Amino acid sequence: MTGVPLSPQSRVARPARVLFREIRGEAVLFDPRAGTYFALDEVGTEAWTAMDEPTSLADVRDRIVAAFEVDEDRAWRDLLAFATDLVEHGLLDVEAT
């Protein structure tokens, strides 16, 4: 946990150690340090792909809005829950501001 609330301006990055494989619209994350596997649904896979390079959550939200034609508020609520989950599992780094 970062202990800092996430906002659209939060800059996030995927830890280099976390491995990722797409399969038929879904994806699996594997954290070798913990030996844990996670499944991503289609929207989560899009969000994870958007975080390939360090980026702001606002940019990730915009990519989801464009890809799935959802409204911005709904996209942000879903992304915030998803990103918080990733951070809690050590699967996402949040850059200090």
Added chain:
Amino acid sequence: MRLRDLTGTEGAAAPSGSGAAGARSQPLAIGWGGRVGRNVAYRLAGVTIVSARPVPLLRHLRVEAPGLLHTALPAPPTLGAGWTPVFEGLAPLGSEEVRVACDAGDAWLRLRIATVEPFLVARDGSGILCSDVAPEGFAAEALLGPVLILALALRGVFTLHASAVALPGGAVLFLGATGSGKSTLARAFEDRGWRRLADDILPIVPGIRPRADHRFPQLKLPADSQIATATSLPVALAHVYVVEPAPAGGTAASTALPPAQALAGVAAQTVAARLFEPALLDAHLGFCRSVADDVAVHRLTYPHAPASVDEVVALVESDVGLRRASAE
């Protein structure tokens, strides 16, 4: 948008360093005390293994020694070579839990297994170096357990914790941790006249359709109970079941797994994955993806009680088209 934790009771891996897929055209050489020769050759999972000394547990896989093939091993590590820890902890070997340590050097991985003399595995998958003493008993199990399995993985052949039976259409695999009931299920099919292929350890030959090479020695079984025969060939995978215990009072059930869960289910039952460095882990995920893409993967909820075996066999037979599902 969902993140779903798929980790079962037997997750894989905690490595570091880098691995590399070995050249598959050259044999995998087993050297003894620095002596590398091609006096004896074996063929397993699409890989030719040459050894300066016979390996008794592989005798059913013996082939003509390939005199013209080139084997080039990296230079052995020097005495002062540095090693980076990849894994250290307890790991199953045969029917025991033993202490295993894997360290990475420049060109070699060093495996220390219980009190056996260390083994070296070339990071490019080209070979294995053993001490000068021919391994017998437990040391032979160590060589044919994590050591050979790691060397095969470095050449793209990953090994699953699986029992298996040959049914019409191909091999049906039961993946699961020790005690999950996978051996019981394979024997139940054997009792009904089907061929049992494996009890515990099953290398998978990559290809357009992955194939199970069931001739790998089953280390849990005594020498006179080995399943393999020299003439049998790898069998294409038809169905994979990830065996999970049923909750108390629960009944048997078979559920098709969505793609990501299928991939993770296969990955979590790969033998020796904790010894894999990051590049090899990545290749391993690619392998698991190909299996999950090509083969029907189901979760088999199994109460692991004698009374439920018939029910589970009926479920599997229904899945593979051997009988119609019950109308009840």
